[in-house]
Amino acid sequence: MWVGEGGEIFGAVTIGGCVDAYVIEQAETVLSTQMPRLIELPLGDEDAWELGLSCAGIIEVFIEPLSAAHSPPFDLYTALKSHLDRGGSGALMTCLDGATMGAKLLLFDNGRTLGSLGDAALDQAVCTAVLFDLAQGLSRTLSFALPHMTVRVFVEVHTPPATLIIVGASHMAMLLVQLARPIGFHTIVVDSRPRFATPERFPATDTLLVGIPSEIVESLPLSSSTAVILVAHDYKYDLPILRHVLSSSVGYIGVLGSRRRGEGLRQFLREEGVTEEALRRIRVPIGLDLGGRSAPEIALAILAEVVATRYGGSHLPLSQVRQDRV
Amino acid sequence: MTLQYSETIFEHFRHPRNFGALPAPEVAYEAVNALCGDRIRMELNVSADQTITAVRFRGDSCIISRAAASILTELIQGQMLQEVIKLPQEVLLTALHTNIRPARMKCALLPLHILQTGLAVYLRS
Numbered sequence: 001m002w003v004g005e006g007g008e009i010f011g012a013v014t015i016g017g018c019v020d021a022y023v024i025e026q027a028e029t030v031l032s033t034q035m036p037r038l039i040e041l042p043l044g045d046e047d048a049w050e051l052g053l054s055c056a057g058i059i060e061v062f063i064e065p066l067s068a069a070h071s072p073p074f075d076l077y078t079a080l081k082s083h084l085d086r087g088g089s090g091a092l093m094t095c096l097d098g099a100t101m102g103a104k105l106l107l108f109d110n111g112r113t114l115g116s117l118g119d120a121a122l123d124q125a126v127c128t129a130v131l132f133d134l135a136q137g138l139s140r141t142l143s144f145a146l147p148h149m150t151v152r153v154f155v156e157v158h159t160p161p162a163t164l165i166i167v168g169a170s171h172m173a174m175l176l177v178q179l180a181r182p183i184g185f186h187t188i189v190v191d192s193r194p195r196f197a198t199p200e201r202f203p204a205t206d207t208l209l210v211g212i213p214s215e216i217v218e219s220l221p222l223s224s225s226t227a228v229i230l231v232a233h234d235y236k237y238d239l240p241i242l243r244h245v246l247s248s249s250v251g252y253i254g255v256l257g258s259r260r261r262g263e264g265l266r267q268f269l270r271e272e273g274v275t276e277e278a279l280r281r282i283r284v285p286i287g288l289d290l291g292g293r294s295a296p297e298i299a300l301a302i303l304a305e306v307v308a309t310r311y312g313g314s315h316l317p318l319s320q321v322r323q324d325r326v
Numbered sequence: 327m328t329l330q331y332s333e334t335i336f337e338h339f340r341h342p343r344n345f346g347a348l349p350a351p352e353v354a355y356e357a358v359n360a361l362c363g364d365r366i367r368m369e370l371n372v373s374a375d376q377t378i379t380a381v382r383f384r385g386d387s388c389i390i391s392r393a394a395a396s397i398l399t400e401l402i403q404g405q406m407l408q409e410v411i412k413l414p415q416e417v418l419l420t421a422l423h424t425n426i427r428p429a430r431m432k433c434a435l436l437p438l439h440i441l442q443t444g445l446a447v448y449l450r451s
Contacts, residue, residue, distance in 0.1 A: 236386045
């Protein structure tokens, strides 16, 4: 959460906002003193605790002052954003204890570092430990034993936004873009038809590409954080694009269509020598079984499957998932 | 259900001839069927005496359109530009060995339309 000196608020600390009011108050104090602080908060107000209606648990919130004019953290955030914009990832580490509380070290995925936690040995140890977190996109707090004390370091991992490539500038594609943007996807819509792939039909998409769809997709970077959704419902796009994306590490491949059509596509590719293991990566029919029939409901089901696949979700209602998985 | 397309069409769809790109084409033209989305690019190398010495096509298109493009590249290889620009539609349609329904005529003739438009642009320049 960001709290401006004029009272502006951007983002939130908790999903329910039950502790946010207190955090905002504390942030105003930090702004006036220009000193960072670590606060500890129970989740839920006193009444909720008394009635047993709290989510339970205690969270720690680190609050630091940030100024564009004279603030080393600002330079680190700027460098991190610039790296993310170029498709890289990075981990911003913050020291939570001791005299160097608030000191920061930025580690890029190429191994380069900026800043320091105040101790060269600690910097080295943290970077070694965090490389795994960086690859996994995992943010967490780590503890490190120094000669005189144990120091906790908050590791905040930032990765480029997941990319959603939608082939076919159809009505379904329009709905997918509308839903995907607030989830945080970078959306790319591809079609060969300039009459369909227009900015007027896709005002919210990040990139709109018109040309030979298979060539366009071949020119795009594909990674495990990329989802490719084929909604043109047209084999002339589906076949060449599937040939290409099945040979990549793309994280999700979905094709709009029936089970029968999907088997037809698989059979065609099978006869060309595509392996069964690769063919099993194609999801068709596409989306989770939410029961909805309308186009927006289908778009929601598709994105639900994309998100569940990205995070390794169980695809089950949370109320039915074992507690140790939540 | 009886398949309506000839073996020729299936063969050229699965194994298109001259599919790809030329490194330095003298003629290059791409067009799209605005509604169905068939998009094809034709590229030619032309010698000083206006003979087609190499031809390639690429794109994402339906079975008829892709087969027609493949067959067309074989028909025009080694031909003179002035002959190809006047190539009658019937020659290509006959080579498909299938009665193309009116609704699919645009698909069958898209490659020829692209080729002849590209040649016209090239000759004008």
